[in-house]
Amino acid sequence: MRLAVLKERRSGETRVAATPETVKKLAALGPAIAVESGAGLASGYPDAAYREAGAEIAPDAATALSGAAIVLKVRAPLAAGEGEVDELSLIPRGALLIGTLEAVSDPARAEAYAAAGIEACSMELLPRITRAQSMDVLSSQANLAGYRAVVEGAGAFDKGFPMLMTAAGTIPAANVFIMGAGVAGLQAIATARRLGGRVSATDVRPAAKEEIKSLGASFVGYEDEESKAAQTAGGYAKQLSADFYAKQAEVVAAHVVKQDVVVTTALVQGRKAPTLLTAAMVASMKPGSVIVDIAADAGGNCALTQPGEAITTENGVKILGHRNWPGRIAGAASALYARNLLTFLATFWDKDAKAARLPQDDEIVRGVTLTRGGAVVHPMLAVQPA
């Protein structure tokens, strides 16, 4: 049985789905591992390290995928016309494909996997339950994105984060405001505190307020009857009314004007990221202040964010709107992502058959399975018979 790890070819993708550490552990489960040459380079893992861990280095995607029963990816494989290699056409029928395939926003992908007879599992759909925590790619990647955003924000800020008392005088601590206190935002708070910033944060979910305070940041936000029920059963923020967002914007506007660095991380599942910073708010900020928008991939939390770009506004505010924040800390992001995938496979590994067995009555398996037996089966995608 052969397991293939491909080089990521999508624009700006620097991560890899297996590291030498996980290759060694995967090989111990039984399969022969083929890693496409150069797959780990952008994450700092050279071919030699994979070879030492027990993998065969394949010269290209076709060789890596030849006879593969399991394929590990970070992003969806390229289909015809999407790049120089049609990766999808090279995946053998019946193979298990595991990655963040983002088929809910692009259902044609799931249909293509079904037509190609591929059993596709999309890890960003993993249920956020305790048992699944060690396989949770959204959490592992968001955590690093939150860290990286603060570090890059501090780098772009032309003063320091901590209060600096020197013989030549004192530099005050930076005011750092974190918007959205989920996994990324909580790590951003902790990182900004470690750097010595004076940190405040906001969120709409009532549970977030205590979490913000427990990390030593002050809570800034608008609360009313509506926000008491702002959380879905799955723990995500709900889309709230225009009236709530207008009240929230008033509180934010009064606060933002005093901030040096603002890190925005707010997402609402399945929607464009909410706009939390308007052009007028940005115009009210001091020259030299910095906005780091981790939500850029989902359209951005700042009205002026240009996804994929770092810009400076007319009034001298820097807005870092890079895409793929985990990919900006690729070594660590790949290490954690690869462990998430290893844990998933090891959890559902049949030791006797030396193969993955995905029981469809398992909540985790049901949550991630897009296609099976030539059909799209995920409840968010499958067309119900009339």
Ligand code: NAD
């Ligand atoms: P997310 O990435 O979907 O959103 C980021 C944050 O933005 C959230 O905290 C959300 O409340 C916030 N937000 C949305 N609209 C906002 C607005 N208008 N203003 C301010 N903030 C706004 O969230 P996430 O990081 O994936 O976390 C979602 C939930 O899942 C949390 O409750 C988290 O604790 C939970 N979680 C559970 C597990 C687990 O038990 N396995 C693992 C990870 C996360």
